[in-house]
Every structure is written in C-alpha cells, then in structure tokens.
Amino acid sequence: MKKISKLLASAAVAVSIFSYSIGTADAASQAKTLTLPSSYGTLTSNAWRSGLTSSGNTYQFEYQTSAVYSGSQTVEWIKTSWETCASLRNSASMSIGVSGDGVSASASSSWQNICASAYWQNSNGSKGAYSNRRNAVIKPKSDYRSGTVSIQNEAKVKLKGDARSWAINASV
Amino acid sequence: MKKQLAIILGMILTLFGCSQDSSGTEEFLGCSQENCILVYDGVEYITYDTTSMQRTGKISTKENDFQYRLSKYDQYITYGNSVTSEFKIMKRVNERLETIYVHPSKTEAIFPFAYVKDEPIFAVMDYDGDKQKFIGLFHLKKNQLEQLPTKQNEKTKKIFGIGISANDQMYTLLHEDGVQNLYKTNINLSKFELIAKDVTQNLSTLYEDVCYMKDQTLYCGKQVLTKLQPKTVLAWVVGDQYILEVDDIGNYEVRAVKDKQLLLSGNKFIGFDEKSSEVRIYSEGKMEKLGD
DSSP states (O other): OHHHHHHHHHHHHHHHHHTTSSSSOOOEEEEEEEEETTTTEEEEEEEEEOOOEEETTEEEEEEEEEEEEESSSOEEEEEEEEEEEEEEOTTOEEEOSSTTOOEEOOSOSSOEEEEEEEEEEEOSSOSEEEOOOEEEEEEOGGGBOTTOOEEEEEEEEEETTOOOEEEEEEEO | OHHHHHHHHHHHHHHHSOOBOTTOOBOEEEOOSTTEEEEEOSSSEEEEETTTTEEEEESOOSTTEEEEEETTEEEEEEEEETTTOOEEEEEEETTEEEEEEEOOOSSEEEEEEEEETTEEEEEEEEOSSSSOEEEEEEEEETTEEEEOOOOOSTTGGGEEEEEEEETTEEEEEEEETTEEEEEEEOTTOOOOEEEESSOOSOOEEETTEEEEEETTEEEETTEEEEEOOTTEEEEEEETTTEEEEEETTSOEEEEETTTOOEEEEESSEEEEEEETTEEEEEETTEEEEEOO
C-alpha cells in the first residue's frame, strides 16, 4: 500500500511538472473510488504510467495498476484488470510486460487501435490486488501515433457473505 | 430514397440491433454480428469473436451492471446493478439475452439459486438499509416471479443469495459468524445439513454432489477431490468429468476427475460453458472443447 501510495504521489508530482509540456508523453495517474452500499466501505481503482521514453527504435513506459478495498468486510476475491492500448500501423508491436502479451498491428499503413490486457486476482483475503510495476515496449517508433497510449484499469471486488460484485474504472 | 433507407435501417435494427420497448427497457443484449458468442467471465457476459478468438466487448458498458448464472443451467440468468439494485431476469436465446422480467423494487436483487424439476428457482435479497435480508425463493409463472412456500427460520435468515443444484439436490451458502458455510437444503428450506464450513463462493457439482474450495483443496461432498496448486484462485468441477483450475493471472489447467491427468492448459483464461458432458474453455487466443 505504501509502495503504491508513493508511486501515485510521485506520479502526481510528475503530472504537475509535465502538465504544461507540449507533447503526449507525460506521466499520468488516476484514482477513482466507489462507495459501496450497505456501509461496506470503498473500492478504489488506481492507474499510473510514466511518460514515454525513447530507447533505440522503441518507446517505453512503466505502469502499475491496483484494486483496493477499504472496509470492514472480508474479501472473497479482488481483481485488477488492465487494458493497454495504442494506435499502431505497419505491423508495429506492443508488449506490456506479462507473458504471452505481445500484440501487433496488421501490415496496413492505416492507424489501428491495438490493445493488450491482463489481470491479477487475489482470493487469499487480501484487501488489495496490485499489478507489479511493469515495463511496456512499443516498436518501431515511426509506427506509433504520438499521444495514443492509454491504460484502463478495472477494479473488481466480491465480499464474503454477499452475492453481489462491484467495479470501478480508472484510466490514464 | 430516404424512406427506403429508413426501411432498410429498421430491418437491420430488428434483425441484429439492440431494440428497446416504449419504456426504454432494453429487450435484447448480446451478439449482433456473425462469429460472435457470449462468454461468461465469472461476473458478467462478454462478447467473444470465434474467428480472432478475442473478447470484443461487454454486453453492458454501465459500471456495476453484472450478470449471475448457474453454469449448467444458463437458459435463465439474472442481470442487475450492484449500486442501484435494478434487477431483471433474462432468457438466453442463442448468443443474445432477452429480458423477460423486470423487478419493480429498487432495493432488491435476484439471483439464480437452483434448477429443480426442470424449473429455474431464484433467490430474492433485500438491501434496504445496511442489513441484507433474504426475502424468499421464487419461480417464474407466465414471466412473473411467484414466491414459493418456504420456511422462515434462523437458517434461512443467513441465506445471502448463493445456491446451486444438481439432480434436484439443492445446496446453499449461509453467512454465519463471518464465514460462508455450505449446507444441503431442500425446496421448502425446511432442512439444513452442514456440508462444510468456511468455503468460497464458487460452487460446482459432480453428479448430485456439491463441490467447493476450502484451504486450497477442492472437495465434492465431504471428500477431497484434489489438492489445488498454490496460486489457484478459482476451481470447479465441470461437465462432471473435469477439474478446471485458474490461477491469479489467468493461467488455467483442466484435468480428468478420474485420474487427474492433464488434458488442457493455457493462459489468459476468460470463462467456460458446460452443457451436459460437453465443456468449452475460452481464453484470449484459444477456444477449446472437451467431451461430446
């Protein structure tokens, strides 16, 4: 929890530093909270990514997502599901740092919205599900449309003793 | 020309689109294109392209809209919003869901509970205030909910909407002292026989026995079926022949119940369907079939 708080805090600083810069590679973060009914507490979805950096013929960025339940109930399971998208063309590829995650655009020269997704689910009673801090790579640079990287994180939770589920999305 | 276009558009919407009745209630949800099927991911139906073998969307984009189903009997499912408590019953017609009943209450939820004598049984819960309350069991009569005569006792007060059945045997979870205990019950809710204490919500069945997860072990009845792997977060018996385990990042394995032989494995698990002894496993990039 401390780790992600620090990340989000640093991301917030990053946003404030870069918010006036021209370009589309700024770091960004969002935390959205849902107040659950029945006085169960809250569910928060966190999404953070660094700015894009250039390395050789690749663009890279780091990202992290999480789902955090805050309340007195026992968690049946909690899940963070994220989808990372970018506009690519000419067979350009994107990997998001999880096994078997590579996605590619078709050979067409038209821009295509390409997405890769993954999730992390906890069912051990933990009140949080945190993706590891991961590195995403887009290549080659010329076939990435500037400013089109996005990450959407859906936090979901199911609580013991209740048949309902809850979800909240955050996006950067 | 405009009139012709309007007629063609109307025909397309009638054939493939989501239609609405005069009250604005969506009558159909689901697939509107070829090579599309509905796949249940544990909390909601998504649309899945059988050519690319990728998920293509959700049947609802409204946050906190979820669907609830019994995997062996998914002809009738319930659909509801966990925040607004607006629930309805939908009938699965091929790869679409048709609304057949809209619950008038804005504090109650409906959950599939059992399938007894070829009839779907639903549990209704009330969430008015901070306490949830079990209202009773209901069946459909002429597409309206009709309450079944059931006992009201200390056990029924602890029902929270999770039930399952097989061969007319009914099982339910009770929330007792902060944990979920599994009981065998009957359609009158007059008997409660304890099967296991402190289990998870993902129940399945093996013939007439109920299967459940407890302490990283999958049980059926009171017998251990198999020890689960350390990272397994969900496990079911499917098609009365297979054990399906899914880990924390979506890697899955399917083993035979009889000898625990590994039959299938993959990653990016989405969901499964079971019809009689035929089982289908859906993942990002793969669609696999076991059985008949």
